Amino acid sequence: RQIRTIPIRYALFLLASFSVYFCPEDALAVRPFVTDDARIVYKGQLGTETYGGTTVAKGESPAYEARTLEGLSITDRFELTAGGFGFTYQDNQARPLDLLIQPKYVLHSSLGVMPSLSVAAATLFPLSGNRQHWDGYAMAHASWFLFTPDPDTDPYDNNLAIHLNLGAKSRYDAGPATYQSKLYWAAGFEVITPVTREVRFLGEVFNGDPFAFEQEFPAYQTGFRWYKNPMVQIDFVFRGAQNGSLETQAPTGAEFAPGWNYTMQVGYRMLFDVFR
Numbered sequence: 193r194q195i196r197t198i199p200i201r202y203a204l205f206l207l208a209s210f211s212v213y214f215c216p217e218d219a220l221a222v223r224p225f226v227t228d229d230a231r232i233v234y235k236g237q238l239g240t241e242t243y244g245g246t247t248v249a250k251g252e253s254p255a256y257e258a259r260t261l262e263g264l265s266i267t268d269r270f271e272l273t274a275g276g277f278g279f280t281y282q283d284n285q286a287r288p289l290d291l292l293i294q295p296k297y298v299l300h301s302s303l304g305v306m307p308s309l310s311v312a313a314a315t316l317f318p319l320s321g322n323r324q325h326w327d328g329y330a331m332a333h334a335s336w337f338l339f340t341p342d343p344d345t346d347p348y349d350n351n352l353a354i355h356l357n358l359g360a361k362s363r364y365d366a367g368p369a370t371y372q373s374k375l376y377w378a379a380g381f382e383v384i385t386p387v388t389r390e391v392r393f394l395g396e397v398f399n400g401d402p403f404a405f406e407q408e409f410p411a412y413q414t415g416f417r418w419y420k421n422p423m424v425q426i427d428f429v430f431r432g433a434q435n436g437s438l439e440t441q442a443p444t445g446a447e448f449a450p451g452w453n454y455t456m457q458v459g460y461r462m463l464f465d466v467f468r
Contacts, residue, residue, distance in 0.1 A: 224429035224459040225413060227355045227380030227396045230308035230335035231348065232263070232271035232298055236467030239263045245429075245457030252453075255282040259289055264466070269298040273314075280320070290327070290403070291317040303347055307334040316403065324367040329376060329402040331359025341389075346422045351389070353382045357398075363405045376402055382417065392417040394427075401433070410434050423463045431455040 224243050233239045242260040259278030265271045276292035294314035302308045313330040339351035357378040364371050380396030395414045400407030415429035435450045 224415065224427050224431075224457040225380060225394060225396060226398050226401055226411075227357055227378040228296075228310075228312065228331070228333050229353065229355050230298065230310040230333040231301065231337075232269070232296060232310070233265045233463055235265050235268045236465060237265050238464045238466045239265075239461065240464075241459065241461045243427075243457050243459035245455055247453055247455040249435075249453035250451060253283050255280055257281070257289070261292065263296075271296045276316070288319040290319050292403075293317070303337050303340055303350075305336070305338075307336050309334055314402070324365055325405070326364040326366065327362065327403075327405045328364075329359060329361045331357050331376060331402070333357050349389075349419070349422065350382075351384050355380045355396075361400070361402055361405050372405075374405075374408075375399060380413075385416075390419050392419055394429075407433060407435070425461045427457070427459040427461070429455075429457040429459065431457070 224245075240260060240262050242258075244258040245256070247255045247257070257278065257280045259276060261273055261275040263271050263273035273294040273296065274292065276289050278289045279286045280289060292314055294312055296310060296312040299309040299311065300307075310333045311331070312333070314328055316327045318325055318327070334356045336352075336354045337348055337350045338353065340347055340349065341351065342349070355378075357376070359376050360373050361376045362371065362373045376399050378396060378398035380394065380398075382392050382394045385391045385393055393414075394417055395412070397410070397412045399409045400411055411431070411433040413429055413431040415427060417428075418426045420426065432452060432454050434452050
């Protein structure tokens with residue numbers, strides 16, 4: 193297996209740089225939740241999703257990760273996400289994470305009983321693990337944005353949102369020149385809490401992370417979102433995922449033996465009006 197590693201002193205430097213850069217007064221970042229919604233940011237907006245966390249598994253060294261994704265809405269229906277810039281740190285070694293390119297197109301926007309619909313596809317450029325493996329995915333999204341109290345302010349500040357994803361994960365192995373594909377699905381929800389509508393409870397189940405081709409069902413995540421305002425949200429997430437019969441590479445880039453692994457993540461999402 194071809195693995196690119198970084199000496200520990202560089203890993204510590206990267207960790208320190210990440211902490212300094214992503215901890216200003218108004219920020220602390222995340223993708224964490226896997227299930228995608230059938231919407232994009234408004235035209236001319238740039239969205240940043242930055243997250244970090246740790247993954248543990250029985251008998252294995254913990255793995256730490258830091259990652260960021262950026263998405264720009266070019267039209268009212270088309271968004272391009274790129275990035276994945278980051279690294280994972282495990283057993284005194286740091287590895288760069290795969291880079292992502294994902295176009296996303298909204299087919300239909302709706303609030304209420306009729307669902308919104310969108311489609312997306314992505315390619316992951318291999319920087320971690322086996323450089324011969326080019327992974328990707330393609331999927332459709334359906335979302336129900338329900339019980340919006342005041343659509344005149346933020347139409348997506350909903351009391352309840354439900355999301356379904358269906359598609360396929362793929363892998364092209366450049367070594368023997370083979371291609372594999374497998375079913376991908378995900379289902380999640382977001383609901384306001386009785387304490388305050390700024391705090392949301394989220395949950396999801398999915399057939400393995402789309403960033404990790406080997407990972408399959410069962411996998412789940414749950415956590416809370418602080419919906420500070422339409423431009424800023426912070427997530428606190430717990431994940432459980434079960435590896436199969438073979439050694440599996442997690443979406444963090446770390447590798448774990450068969451069995452359950454658990455991840456704690458904190459994420460920050462912020463929007464900027466770039467061209468509006």
